[in-house]
Amino acid sequence: MTDEKNPSAGEKNPGAGAKAYDAIKAMILDGRLKPSASYLEAELAEWIGVSRTPVREAGLRLEREGLVKVRPRRGLLILPVSAEDMTEIYQLLTALEPLAAELAAERGLSAEQAKAMDNATTRMERALAEDNLVAWAEGDDEFHALLVEAAGNKRLIEATARYRTQVHRARMATLSLRPRPEQSTVDHRVLLDCLLKGDAKGARDVHVAHRQAAGQMLTELLAQHRLDNL
Amino acid sequence: MTDEKNPSAGEKNPGAGAKAYDAIKAMILDGRLKPSASYLEAELAEWIGVSRTPVREAGLRLEREGLVKVRPRRGLLILPVSAEDMTEIYQLLTALEPLAAELAAERGLSAEQAKAMDNATTRMERALAEDNLVAWAEGDDEFHALLVEAAGNKRLIEATARYRTQVHRARMATLSLRPRPEQSTVDHRVLLDCLLKGDAKGARDVHVAHRQAAGQMLTELLAQHRLDNL
DNA sequence: AATGGAAATAACGTATGCATTGATGTGTAC
DNA sequence: GTACACATCAATGCATACGTTATTTCCATT
Numbered sequence: 001m002t003d004e005k006n007p008s009a010g011e012k013n014p015g016a017g018a019k020a021y022d023a024i025k026a027m028i029l030d031g032r033l034k035p036s037a038s039y040l041e042a043e044l045a046e047w048i049g050v051s052r053t054p055v056r057e058a059g060l061r062l063e064r065e066g067l068v069k070v071r072p073r074r075g076l077l078i079l080p081v082s083a084e085d086m087t088e089i090y091q092l093l094t095a096l097e098p099l100a101a102e103l104a105a106e107r108g109l110s111a112e113q114a115k116a117m118d119n120a121t122t123r124m125e126r127a128l129a130e131d132n133l134v135a136w137a138e139g140d141d142e143f144h145a146l147l148v149e150a151a152g153n154k155r156l157i158e159a160t161a162r163y164r165t166q167v168h169r170a171r172m173a174t175l176s177l178r179p180r181p182e183q184s185t186v187d188h189r190v191l192l193d194c195l196l197k198g199d200a201k202g203a204r205d206v207h208v209a210h211r212q213a214a215g216q217m218l219t220e221l222l223a224q225h226r227l228d229n230l
Numbered sequence: 231m232t233d234e235k236n237p238s239a240g241e242k243n244p245g246a247g248a249k250a251y252d253a254i255k256a257m258i259l260d261g262r263l264k265p266s267a268s269y270l271e272a273e274l275a276e277w278i279g280v281s282r283t284p285v286r287e288a289g290l291r292l293e294r295e296g297l298v299k300v301r302p303r304r305g306l307l308i309l310p311v312s313a314e315d316m317t318e319i320y321q322l323l324t325a326l327e328p329l330a331a332e333l334a335a336e337r338g339l340s341a342e343q344a345k346a347m348d349n350a351t352t353r354m355e356r357a358l359a360e361d362n363l364v365a366w367a368e369g370d371d372e373f374h375a376l377l378v379e380a381a382g383n384k385r386l387i388e389a390t391a392r393y394r395t396q397v398h399r400a401r402m403a404t405l406s407l408r409p410r411p412e413q414s415t416v417d418h419r420v421l422l423d424c425l426l427k428g429d430a431k432g433a434r435d436v437h438v439a440h441r442q443a444a445g446q447m448l449t450e451l452l453a454q455h456r457l458d459n460l
Numbered sequence: 461a462a463t464g465g466a467a468a469t470a471a472c473g474t475a476t477g478c479a480t481t482g483a484t485g486t487g488t489a490c
Numbered sequence: 491g492t493a494c495a496c497a498t499c500a501a502t503g504c505a506t507a508c509g510t511t512a513t514t515t516c517c518a519t520t
Contacts, residue, residue: 016504040471051505056473057290064294066385073471073512088383091329099325153318155296159389246474270501281475286503303482303501 016050021058023048028067028078029168035080035229044076066166080229081170083222089163090215096160097144097211101203104150105195114196117146121188128185133175136185143188150195167218170230174221184214246280251288253278258297258308259398265310265459274306296396310459311400313452319393320445326390327374327441331433333381335425344426347376351418358415363405366415373418380425397448400460404451414444 014022024044027033045055059076062068066085069077109117120143127135141164148160187210194203222228244252254274257263275285289306292298296315299307339347350373357365371394378390417440424433452458 042471052472053504053506057287060287060291061294064291070472072473075471088385091333091383092326092385092389095325095329096322099321103321153321155318155322155393159322163385272501282502283474283476300502302503305501 015054017054017057020044020048020050020054021061024055024058024062024076025067025165028062029165031169033078035078035169038071038075038077040075065162081166083219083228086167086170086215086219086222089167090211090218093160093163094208094211094215096156096163097148098204098207100148100151100153100156100160101191101195101207102200103153103156104147105198105200105203107150107152108198109150109195113146113150117143117150117192117195120146121185121192124185124188128181131180136181137171137175140181140184140188147191147195170218170222170227173227173230174218174225177221177225178217184210245284247284247287250274250278250280250284251291254285254288254292254306255297255395258292259395261399263308265308265399268301268305268307270305295392311396313449313458316397316400316445316449316452319397320441320448323390323393324438324441324445326386326393327378328434328437330378330381330383330386330390331421331425331437332430333383333386334377335428335430335433337380337382338428339380339425343376343380347373347380347422347425350376351415351422354415354418358411361410366411367401367405370411370414370418377421377425400448400452400457403457403460404448404455407451407455408447414440 024033033039041052041055041059045052048055059068059070062076063070067079069079071077120139124136124139124143127133127139144164145161148157151157187206191203191206191210194200194206222230254263263269271282271285271289275282278285289298289300292306293300297309299309301307350369354366354369354373357363357369374394375391378387381387417436421433421436421440424430424436452460
């Protein structure tokens, strides 16, 4: 027999719950579900092709992740990211990611990790030279993900991933408004050097400055452009 | 008319979902559900008096909170806290709570907050004098909760609450094994003074030392007593 | 015309039913 | 006696059905 043992659908291996979660999250992050708008469980279920049960599951999960609010009879409210959210999140990232840098430096990078981070940094440098801001942001995201992975603290990975997800839309919206991220790109290279040298204190200090600058720049940008709800 | 508008039950106001979550969480934290043991959704549902749906919801939530693991056909596995978990969590708390102390000092305490924190500190001092370790731990917990609330960062509140929940069982188990928490109690009083004076840097430094000492003491204690799974 | 109330509607929260799938136990063959 | 395969069983994951409740609309009354 072929490998299709189920007559219903073709590609639902990870389960309907994960499918609903991934679909809704993706729709929020790329803007197909608009901030401050509401969507009923039933309509989301129809769009995704599952029943209300996994949609409800996904809604509760996304609520605890800070992306939506489930309101009793009005569906899922897509939460916009406010200036206050940005402040909160950058305060946390400024505490958490320098810890990751410190731990990663103490622990040392594996050959694969070093290669991957160097790769991501190079992609950022190249993307910046080509003025490809989207590619730059992707490299930046990957670098930070690799950094916290290298720290080897699973809870730290989970927490930072959550907060980076929450600011994703604001970062994308401000990409073309912000000045070219020259210093930010250099910071990554410097940080990587510290990690390779095992300079924990240096890594921490560099990254504190990096995150503080990024947070301040973003919040100022949002205030300047009156972008209070993304 | 009286305030009972619903003829069905007497105390299910917060909903069955919350009831299941609270019940299971409480049973885990006080040990009625044993670490490394598994419990089927159906039996939990029966004990609690709800259907499987809210139990399943609670299970998923507790899984993302790090208290259980849902295993496909074997029910909810109650996760023990390992030495590695303690290390991870204290690394995070050592980064997060000093941030809270710093922010709270900058922001200043309201009269109620100051009173509540002083109250909690006094209770700890009194409990220590009376050798009532359980009361001491309760005061300690409340102090730390008040501290992060005073920082005014909602995500910080949520994150630290989660991690404190995860170490709860280990803290309780080691209460009677650890030396009398003299220094720890003094630390709280000193920290509170810094907060009242608005000394952000002092508050941060005191609390870093406080958390580092606590984390080191606990992990050493667990290693000493071979308590790898609580 | 405006306001208040009651009925209808619609959405969620919970319960239940069903099918899929891993675990378990038994029987047979080597 | 052991090992492998097949059949039975049980528990989950998902779908669906039901009851509760907020919201909305419509009508009557002022």
